[in-house]
Amino acid sequence: MRNQTGLTEEQIQQCQLNWIFLTSGEVGIGETLNERDGNDGNEHFSREKLVDVTIQLDTSQAHISGSKTKFNEDMNGVVLGADAFPGSNAIDPNSRLSLLACLAHELSHAERYFLGFRRPWKGVDSHLDEAETSLHASFKPVLSFYDRIDLVEDARSRIDLWSKEIGEE
């Protein structure tokens, strides 16, 4: 289990610093993908969908114990929760994920949403969405080697969870 204690002001500032870093130069901040890379029109997904998307970090709930970090598609943003910080269970990859890896995961939810993915967000198949999102995040160059490993292992544990629960249905 990840951290459940409401975040201090200092911790929230740390989250904001990581978020600004993670989203700096990202698509939608005054730059289009076409301008940046030269779109050859041969992409799996339409790059235009990501243009002019700014993903905000809402910190209003973060001081509340037990609050959850999640992507909120209605507000184009990520709600910061107490669980942005890792927990004390070093065995569980999800509990172990660093703050940066956690935020990268949430940013990936947003990126995937604007790329057009509409995966289930509840029920057993939501585990697959979470697994895909962790894998998506694992390709981000800003992450440490250990963050990358933890994200991949998080994906694996979520697939295991899916396998277990689908068998029970």
Next chain:
Amino acid sequence: MQVMPTGIVFYGVCKVQTPKCVAQDGAPITAVLVPPGRTQVNICKPCLDELIRQGSWVVEGARVRGMRQQIDIAACSPNGEIQLVAEVKNKLNSSANWAKKVYNRAINNSVVSNAPYFMLALPDQFYLWKRNENFAQTIEPHFALNPQKFIKPYLAAKSLKINDVGVVVEDEFRNEPYSVIEKHYRFQTIVKEWLSDIITLNSELPDELRYFLVSSGLYEKIRNGFVEVEAIIDEENALKWRPQPEPRLALAVP
């Protein structure tokens, strides 16, 4: 060059400052460890993405849009055509099956599959594949060489032993990723130096090398040519070496 992001984020000035930089005067940045010597480079995210996109830096497993390919070593003929693509790995006591797997992965890369020769350079074994009509299907190496005798002087010149460039333990990358990147850099430099010396050698080649290089036809192609490390290749012009500008690393130190 393989680099290792630390994942630590703090406020500071970016030392790279590409045209995409957002931290020329201070902003959230990260620290990346760069060989040799695990030098710390403070860099903003757009500059990190940019160096990876250009192919100047490689972060194992990471991808960015529009990323260019980097190959460990390219040996070119005198007119600049890439004849040999070499992939450097640090694994010691590897099996032939493992080498074949590396080769199979490598030939999915269009630059590798277009090059006339592919070499897998390990500290205790060099494997060479020669392109032919069955290049993509052939997995057995055409030539093999134990390079230890030849690289020994290069190791000695740097006061290194084979374990300083080789990875023994299976999980070493997982346990010690920083030291593995350092070893990769060292061994890559040694292979480059050895190849550069070989192709400009005036005297006769030793017998083992003659078998490896001359019988394969490679020596004739690269003789008096040149060798580049961390070659950045345009897929559209895959077999022609084009020098790349150096990243403006650390030019903006206050």
